[in-house]
Structures are given as C-alpha cells and as structure tokens.
Amino acid sequence: MDKINVGLLGFGTIGTGVVEVFQKNGDLLQERLGLPLELVRIADLDITTDRGVTVDPGLLSTDADALLEDPSIQVVIELIGGYEPARTFVLKAISQGKHVVTANKALLAKHGDEIFAAAESAGVNVMFEAAVGGGIPIISAIKENLCANRFHSLFGILNGTCNYILTRMADDGDDFETVLKDAQEKGYAEADPTFDVEGIDTAHKLALLCGLCFGTSVDFDSIYTEGISKVTALDIQFADAFGYKLKLLAIGKMDNGEIEARVHPTMIPESYPLADIDGVFNAVRLVGDFVGPVLLSGHGAGSEATASAVMGDVVSVARDLVTGCSPHSPAMACPRSVVRDLSIKPMSDIVSSYYLRFFVNDQPGVLGTITGILGKYQISIESMMQPHRHEAEAVPIVLMTHEANESNIQAALTEIDRQDVIQGESLFIRIENRLD
Amino acid sequence: MDKINVGLLGFGTIGTGVVEVFQKNGDLLQERLGLPLELVRIADLDITTDRGVTVDPGLLSTDADALLEDPSIQVVIELIGGYEPARTFVLKAISQGKHVVTANKALLAKHGDEIFAAAESAGVNVMFEAAVGGGIPIISAIKENLCANRFHSLFGILNGTCNYILTRMADDGDDFETVLKDAQEKGYAEADPTFDVEGIDTAHKLALLCGLCFGTSVDFDSIYTEGISKVTALDIQFADAFGYKLKLLAIGKMDNGEIEARVHPTMIPESYPLADIDGVFNAVRLVGDFVGPVLLSGHGAGSEATASAVMGDVVSVARDLVTGCSPHSPAMACPRSVVRDLSIKPMSDIVSSYYLRFFVNDQPGVLGTITGILGKYQISIESMMQPHRHEAEAVPIVLMTHEANESNIQAALTEIDRQDVIQGESLFIRIENRLD
Numbered sequence: 001m002d003k004i005n006v007g008l009l010g011f012g013t014i015g016t017g018v019v020e021v022f023q024k025n026g027d028l029l030q031e032r033l034g035l036p037l038e039l040v041r042i043a044d045l046d047i048t049t050d051r052g053v054t055v056d057p058g059l060l061s062t063d064a065d066a067l068l069e070d071p072s073i074q075v076v077i078e079l080i081g082g083y084e085p086a087r088t089f090v091l092k093a094i095s096q097g098k099h100v101v102t103a104n105k106a107l108l109a110k111h112g113d114e115i116f117a118a119a120e121s122a123g124v125n126v127m128f129e130a131a132v133g134g135g136i137p138i139i140s141a142i143k144e145n146l147c148a149n150r151f152h153s154l155f156g157i158l159n160g161t162c163n164y165i166l167t168r169m170a171d172d173g174d175d176f177e178t179v180l181k182d183a184q185e186k187g188y189a190e191a192d193p194t195f196d197v198e199g200i201d202t203a204h205k206l207a208l209l210c211g212l213c214f215g216t217s218v219d220f221d222s223i224y225t226e227g228i229s230k231v232t233a234l235d236i237q238f239a240d241a242f243g244y245k246l247k248l249l250a251i252g253k254m255d256n257g258e259i260e261a262r263v264h265p266t267m268i269p270e271s272y273p274l275a276d277i278d279g280v281f282n283a284v285r286l287v288g289d290f291v292g293p294v295l296l297s298g299h300g301a302g303s304e305a306t307a308s309a310v311m312g313d314v315v316s317v318a319r320d321l322v323t324g325c326s327p328h329s330p331a332m333a334c335p336r337s338v339v340r341d342l343s344i345k346p347m348s349d350i351v352s353s354y355y356l357r358f359f360v361n362d363q364p365g366v367l368g369t370i371t372g373i374l375g376k377y378q379i380s381i382e383s384m385m386q387p388h389r390h391e392a393e394a395v396p397i398v399l400m401t402h403e404a405n406e407s408n409i410q411a412a413l414t415e416i417d418r419q420d421v422i423q424g425e426s427l428f429i430r431i432e433n434r435l436d
Numbered sequence: 437m438d439k440i441n442v443g444l445l446g447f448g449t450i451g452t453g454v455v456e457v458f459q460k461n462g463d464l465l466q467e468r469l470g471l472p473l474e475l476v477r478i479a480d481l482d483i484t485t486d487r488g489v490t491v492d493p494g495l496l497s498t499d500a501d502a503l504l505e506d507p508s509i510q511v512v513i514e515l516i517g518g519y520e521p522a523r524t525f526v527l528k529a530i531s532q533g534k535h536v537v538t539a540n541k542a543l544l545a546k547h548g549d550e551i552f553a554a555a556e557s558a559g560v561n562v563m564f565e566a567a568v569g570g571g572i573p574i575i576s577a578i579k580e581n582l583c584a585n586r587f588h589s590l591f592g593i594l595n596g597t598c599n600y601i602l603t604r605m606a607d608d609g610d611d612f613e614t615v616l617k618d619a620q621e622k623g624y625a626e627a628d629p630t631f632d633v634e635g636i637d638t639a640h641k642l643a644l645l646c647g648l649c650f651g652t653s654v655d656f657d658s659i660y661t662e663g664i665s666k667v668t669a670l671d672i673q674f675a676d677a678f679g680y681k682l683k684l685l686a687i688g689k690m691d692n693g694e695i696e697a698r699v700h701p702t703m704i705p706e707s708y709p710l711a712d713i714d715g716v717f718n719a720v721r722l723v724g725d726f727v728g729p730v731l732l733s734g735h736g737a738g739s740e741a742t743a744s745a746v747m748g749d750v751v752s753v754a755r756d757l758v759t760g761c762s763p764h765s766p767a768m769a770c771p772r773s774v775v776r777d778l779s780i781k782p783m784s785d786i787v788s789s790y791y792l793r794f795f796v797n798d799q800p801g802v803l804g805t806i807t808g809i810l811g812k813y814q815i816s817i818e819s820m821m822q823p824h825r826h827e828a829e830a831v832p833i834v835l836m837t838h839e840a841n842e843s844n845i846q847a848a849l850t851e852i853d854r855q856d857v858i859q860g861e862s863l864f865i866r867i868e869n870r871l872d
Binding site for chain 1: 453456461465573586712734747750755756764765766770
C-alpha cells in the first residue's frame, strides 16, 4: 500500500472543514501514518456553490454511486446527514468493503443495529466520533481507554443551539422565542429548529452514548425526550435564586440491569462540573466504577471542530489499513454477539427531585392547598419561594422537592391543576443533585 | 490465540488497583475482547504484605526476571516507578518481544527516547496513559482522535498533591508548610514530597505531553521547573482580590518552531476553564488548530483511576494482538523517523504578565521608586494594591503588569531588591491571561 484514498459524500459545512484539514494538515497526517492520505473524490448534489476552499474540479461530482463503486477508495466519509439517502449510501459503502466515517447521529440512532451488523460482517469500520460532541473525543475515550470500566452514569450537554439559547436566556433575561429568533439570525439555530430545541438531536446522541457505555442496543423511540421550548426566563431566574443552573441534559444511568435514558431541561447545582459549560460548548461527564468521574468538554459543533473528529476517525481507519488488521475496535466497543438488549426504565418509575412552579390567585390558603396535595402523594418540600406579589394578578409559587417518584409528581400536579385557585398549567423541571 | 496473558511488575497501590480490575471486570474485558485476559504472574520484592485483595499465592514471586522470561506472557505492566530497575526491566520486556504498559512518567521523561526506539525496532507497544493525569484519557486522545490537529498549546494541572495543597491554602488561608504537614498525615503527600511540590513530577508529565502534541523529543532537563513551596497564603489572597486563582500549571506552547515547556505557579483568571479544578482533580486543556480548545478532567491519581488507565492500555494492546496487527499507533503518535528535535525556548525569552509582590518600608516615594525602575525596563503596570498598612512594619505592595519580557522582569527585580526601602526579596508569579 503506497497511499490511502478517501472519498467524501456531502460537501456542506463539515465537508468543507474536512477538505481544509486535508489541505492544511495533509503533511502532518502523512508523517503520522507514514504514507499519504488523499482525498480523491467529493460527491454532492450541489457542486457549484463556492465553499471558500479551492478544490480540483476533477474531484467533484454529483454521482455518489460512482464514488461508492470506485475500487481505489478505501474510506468513505458520509456527511450528508439524515436517514436517506445516507443509509443506502453507507450500506453500499460497507457492501463494497469500504470503511465508513460518519457524523450522522440521526442515522446511527435509528439504523445503527443494521449498519453495525453489516459492518461487522464485512470486516470494516464504521466510526462516528463526529456524531457526538463535535470535536470532543468522547466516543474514542469510551471505546478505548475507559473500556475497562463499568459505567454508572453519563450526563451530557450535547446540543450547542440549546445551550446557547439557555445561556442567553440566563444572561439577558430574554424569553425563549426572542433568543431563538436572534440565534437563527446569527446562524446558531436552523430555520426549522425542531430537531435541536425539542431535544431530538440530543436524544440521538444519547442513544449512541448509552449503547457504548452500557453495552446495549437502545431503542431510540423509548428515550424520553423533552426540549427547551417551554422553559421561561422566569424559571431560569428562579433556578438562579435557588443556586441552580438550567441545562438541557442527556442523562444515562445504569440501575440494576435497567437503564435510564432521558433528555429534558434539568436544574443542576451551580457549583457542579457541567453548570459552567456555557454557550455553544458541549460537555460529557461519565462516571465509571474505576475511573470515577471524567469530564470532557469542547466545541460541540462547527465546521472545524467536527472536521477534527472526522479526520481523527479517518486516521484511525488508516492505521488499521497500514497495520493490516481487521477493525481494531468494534464500532460499539464490544462485538455484536455480546451486545445486550436492556430495556429503558419508564419515566413513571424514575426518582428525582423536582422544581415545581404554579401561578395562583393571591389569596390565603393557596400554599396549604398545594402542599396538602403534595403530601398526599408522599412528596416532601425542601424549599419554597413566592417572590413577586402583584395585587389582583396571578402570582408565582415555586417549590423545590426532595426526591420523589415521577408518577407521584405527575398525579399530584394533575390534582393541583384542577384546583380553582391555580391559574393555567403548572410546570415542573427535574433536578439532578448527584452527578454520579 | 485463545487467551492473552499479562504479567504485573510492582504490586503497590496501583498494582493492587490493577488486580481489582482483573477480578471485578474480567468478564467485561473478556466480552469486549472476545477472549480471556488473564493475570498470570505478579512480581514484587514484597509479596507478604496484605494489600486487601485475595491473590492466588502461585501468581506471586519476587523474581522479576522469571516473569520477563516467561514465554507465555504477552503483555507486561510496569508499576515499579523510578528509573532503575524499571528501565532495565522495560528494555528486557521489549527485547523479549513483549508489549509494555507503564505508569512511569519519570522513566519515560528521562529514558523515553531509548525505550521508544527499542519498542519500535521490536515491533511492540509501549503505552503509558496512566503516566499522565491518572484516569483521564489524555494520552489516547492526543494520539488517536485529536491527531489531525496541529496543537498550539497545552495547559495542565497534573499533580494532585500540589493542587490539593493550593486548594487548601486558598480555602483555609493556611500557609504551605501547615497544609503540607496535614496532607502528609492524610496520605495526600509523600513523606519526602520534593518530586511533587517542587514540580518535578509535573515536569515529567509535561515532557510527555509536549512530545506527543508537538511531535518532538523533549530534553527533560531543559524544562523550567518551579514548585509551590515558595507560594504564601498572602499571595493566594492577593490573587483572589485581583480575580485570579493560583495553580501549578504545566504549560506547553508551540511558537514559530520553538516550544515553550515550563512548570511554575501560575495565576489564571477565576473564570477560566482550569480555575475551578480543585483538590486532587487533574485537568488538561489543549488547543488544536481545528478542534479549538478541549478540556479533559478527572481523578489525577489514586489506585482505581490509575488502574483504569493501565487497563485501558492493556485492552488496546490486547486488541492489537487479537486483530493481528503490529502496534496500531506509534507510542509517541508518530513514527520515530519523523520525530523532531525542537529546542525549548529559554525562560529569559518568554513573554508573560506578572504578579509582583514587594515588602517595603512604609514611607512616601516607595511606589515611585518601584514604578520608576519597572518603567526603565519597559514594564507597564495594569493594577496595583497596597492593602495592609501597619505603622512601622514592612508593608506589602502588589502590582500586576501588562505583558513583559521575562529577562526584563528579572533585571528590574534585581535592581528593585537593591533599594534600601525594599525589605527582603521580592516575589513574582507568572500570569496566563490567554489559555489559547
């Protein structure tokens, strides 16, 4: 072997970053590998838009199949995103004996079982560091150096758009819609932000992390997913007053052979390790039985950071090719024959502390009504705040509970919302007091 | 191959942790590898002390050579520490065609060139994740997923003993000697703490990180190394008043083909990512040209976290053996043929901001004398504080400078210390305002 040929499917933002790594750091990669790594084909439906990088026009084509059928290409980078045609292309690359590097969390969260099985049969790599946490080397950390651990839990801030919006809401006191609009104008949020702000993107990433950490296949549709669109600036201010920060957390836990896998706005104490991960930064905190807590943080998105992750995977595949071994590590950290099929605990069974916010008529006895119902459901209160009193208007009451069962919380809130003194629907936000 | 046999040299604290990983997570490792990983021999001069783990007495021996010559052993874990006999044993393991996993930063910082050359010739791995940052997967991150980056800089808090002492000094206001004594009683500091508190252990780790990040061999003796024993609680309080925290930082920078590699007490703004790494935690912040800043933190020492790192390396070696490839990655991230020999910039050439602390006679004109001399050496002042005025006693004056050349600072302080109004020797601490 005198060089390694790479084909790129998808010449968008990250694809452009990948081209830049080849151009700026190709010499470095060659030194590290001992032979050249060459980008020989790029396929995209749009090959005319100026991406700000100069590419030999001969590399560009709209024909993905020609790239996938090119026998000289050993590694295919898939940066198309979405389910189709990405799934078809990835499976075709595998069937052609090519190694695949992808940033496509949606694809792997939904069709990972099919793709990883095909790759294992074909003896090729499917690597996906860029799918979670942008440039943060979290996937390889779990698969490689932390692999002697049984993981208890993982906590991730995995969506830069949400984290940017929540940070701005906290800093400026603006409401969700206002900040979202600004984020869209700045290019930090998509025109249709649903995947990001409703937590779906985070849930895709959590599915992959849970699979890796807990050695299980994860049914993506079983992951409880709640986004940030109902969070108000008022809740963030209350959180602050209680010493908490509000983050969209991906939470994975292993509990007696059952896993928790959930994505929702979460309050964490302001002194906790993830509390100061602000703006577009991402971070993951893992807790393993030997390593204890480990935190990795960095740029969770962006062309350059994500390209770093993609190219790290390409080098890993190239090292497999250079050293002549079959895939050095299984795609999901263990061979598919030992992948478990653990079920995800229903949300009604989880135990958490809760932030509860009500709008009530400002009249005597209201608090007694609320606490009476909470008591009936074995929910005990840690602290209470009733900060803004405006005569004749609805006033907020905020309670922080001790640990309670989610089904009890739901039942209690349903009953409380039926009371005449309660205005509108109450809101609850889960609290993580122990990141272990 | 139906199993992989491992030999352990050194049955101390970390060795005990390694035995525990084999015992508690052996099934997990077997699942991930597809075959058993077995600890078949343990050699230590002391095989009678109870380590709190039950080991088959047949595994234990005082004869390291018998272990090194056992043809059934494919992987040797070296946890003896220090230069000799560790060096001899590691070289012998390599010459026997065995892969080596070690936590020995002192050995590799001093004799790495010899050991890595021998390993490359023999086609075996020398892996050392546990040598830097305890359980934090920093070495593998640099070698593997971040390897497409050119690194600009690295900043590390790499010694738990120093960080614990500085954290306690900051929290309790106690002086170095008091906290050190307490740390020794608690087992957080050695009876002879020189290697830790004088920065030597940190410098060993920095040598390895600089080699990996900048693709160069590093002359350990050229690393400027200054420990924390001269830091006073007063300086930490002043730092706090200026909005800074004091840490023992390992600093590596690439600057026009010359590297900076230095270890010294450093003030960093309290909002900076490393500022809240407290107690026995370690952290490393790297800045790469594509990935941008990445931070990894976790337990920097301790039996279990370090054993996690050791066993992660053992699994990596085992995967090489299972997949039948020669070492998957070069020990220092690139083949030895392309390792550079960059020189370390002399300290007199570095540019930094500085914290300067003088004790002076409390009389008019003193500040003018000091600032006059600083001005003569092109050192400009950002802020000044003269907090405690006690009649007839020496009073402290503290200055924070803008960026200045270290040789100018040294010359100015020499001249200032000669003035009659100055009592004792002045002190300076470098400031990092930009962790990029």
